[in-house]
Amino acid sequence: MVLDQLRVLGEADGECVAVERQNGVSPLLVICEHASRLLPVRFGTLGLSEEALNSHIAWDPGALAVAREISQALDATLVYQRFSRLIYDCNRPPEAAGAMPGKSEVYDIPGNATLSDADKQARTEALYIPFHDAIRALIRDRTAQGQETIIVTVHSFTPVYYGKTRAVEIGILHDSDSRLADGMLAAAAGTSHYKVERNEPYGPADGVTHTLVLHGLSNGLRNVMIEVRNDLIADQAGQGVVASYLTRLLQQSMDA
Ligand SMILES: [Zn+2]
Numbered sequence: 001m002v003l004d005q006l007r008v009l010g011e012a013d014g015e016c017v018a019v020e021r022q023n024g025v026s027p028l029l030v031i032c033e034h035a036s037r038l039l040p041v042r043f044g045t046l047g048l049s050e051e052a053l054n055s056h057i058a059w060d061p062g063a064l065a066v067a068r069e070i071s072q073a074l075d076a077t078l079v080y081q082r083f084s085r086l087i088y089d090c091n092r093p094p095e096a097a098g099a100m101p102g103k104s105e106v107y108d109i110p111g112n113a114t115l116s117d118a119d120k121q122a123r124t125e126a127l128y129i130p131f132h133d134a135i136r137a138l139i140r141d142r143t144a145q146g147q148e149t150i151i152v153t154v155h156s157f158t159p160v161y162y163g164k165t166r167a168v169e170i171g172i173l174h175d176s177d178s179r180l181a182d183g184m185l186a187a188a189a190g191t192s193h194y195k196v197e198r199n200e201p202y203g204p205a206d207g208v209t210h211t212l213v214l215h216g217l218s219n220g221l222r223n224v225m226i227e228v229r230n231d232l233i234a235d236q237a238g239q240g241v242v243a244s245y246l247t248r249l250l251q252q253s254m255d256a
Pocket of ligand 1: 034154
C-alpha cells in the first residue's frame, strides 16, 4: 500500500531513459536532462497552470530537437530523460534544493510543496538513478569497445528571467575541465552568428555542471554543457540553424 502511494512511474508511463543511435560512431555522447515536460500519470498537473506546465520551469524548450539534430549530423548516441524536471531535475544531485523544487523562478509548485523523505527517495530511485546508471553503462560499453567518449549536454534557457532580459544567445559552460569549451569558444570567435559566452547565463557556482562532473570529470573525459536561448530554437527552422552551428563548433573543437 505504502509502496503503491510512492510509486512514481506506472505501466502507462514507460521507461524514464530514452537512447537514440545507441551504436553511433561519433565520440560525442549527447545528453539532454531537461528534454521533456511530460509528467508521470500519478502526478496530474502538480497543481500548476497549463502555462506553467508548458514553460521553461517544466523543461528546456527546443533542447531535445537541437540535441537530436546534432546526434543525427554526427551519428552520435543521444540519451535523454523522458520526464519533466519538475518531478526530478536530473542535472542536480538528490541533496540539492533544486532536485525536486517547491518553487521555480516565479512559480510555486504545489505538488512539490510537502515532500516526505520517502517521496524524495522514490523520485530519486525512479528517475535520477536509472538515468545516470544508463549513461554510466553506455560509457563503460564504449570504453570496452575502444570507442572514445566526449560528453555534451544540451540545454535551453529563458530569454527573460525574473523580469530581466538576457543578452547572451549561446552559453558554453564548463567546470574545471575547459578543454572542449575553450575549443568551441575559439571556433565561435571566428564567426558572427550568435552572441556566444563562457559560463553564461550561469556557471558551475550555480550547480549546473552536475552531469559534467559525474560523467566527464570523474572519468577524465572531455565535456561541455551547451545552453541556447530558447527563443532561437522555438521552431524547426531555428533549431536546424542553431544545431548546424553547434555541430560545426563541436567538430572544430573535437579535432583540435
Ligand atoms: Zn536545462
